[in-house]
Amino acid sequence: MAKEPTSGTGSKSFSSNDNGFRTIERCHDMIQRSLRLPMVEFLREHLEKSGCYVGNNFIKAVNCEQKIAGGYLRGRGIIVCSNHMTFQDEVNQVVIHELIHAYDDCRAKNLDWKNCAHHACSEECIKRRVMQSLKCNPNCSGAAAKDAMDAVWDICYNDTKPFDRAP
Structure with a gap:
């Protein structure tokens, strides 16, 4: 954040x-x-x-x-x-x-905005935009941000709640 x-x-x-x-x-x-x-x-x-x-x-x-x-x-x-x-x-x-x-x-x-993986999972955008947002989080350095995004991408990308599908 x-x-x-x-x-x-x-x-x-x-x-x-x-x-x-x-x-x-x-x-x-x-x-x-x-x-x-x-x-x-x-x-x-x-x-x-x-x-x-x-x-x-x-x-x-x-x-x-x-x-x-x-x-x-x-x-x-x-x-x-x-x-x-x-x-x-x-x-x-x-x-x-x-x-x-x-x-x-x-x-x-239990969402922890200081946890880079949690923050990355909340982003509903393409990877480039996820990285831009994570860079604004003082707890997510460049390498930590990329690692966090890569770790959660497949699971979080498919989480479209509250939508039935990606808008």
Whole structure:
């Protein structure tokens, strides 16, 4: 997992900053739009069915110091890094991706985000993206990240829960 980003404030009078990225307020609006997507509704429903409440404040827009798009923080929810978002589709993809992490964390009560194999297994992406995500985890060096991904790939790649098949 990435280090927790710092939250900041944005200007309500502008929709983006000087770099073209979204303010916290604009990103919050984009998150609200993403909550209406069928895939997001599906994931939230399955989180609740698994016993994990997803309230209105579960997904937050923040400014992030690290160069990450967002993250899932156990017990705190999902953050979307407004200062790294430009388009609605980027926000949609981050929300979906992090909801899958939240679902995995909910159903696997012993998931240890410091364990590179556990982290790798929660990634729903192709190997290149798994490696990118693991590199953000300070507990996973280059060799440990690759070893962890290789060790769990076959089992985890075929785990499509909560979906019946790979979306």
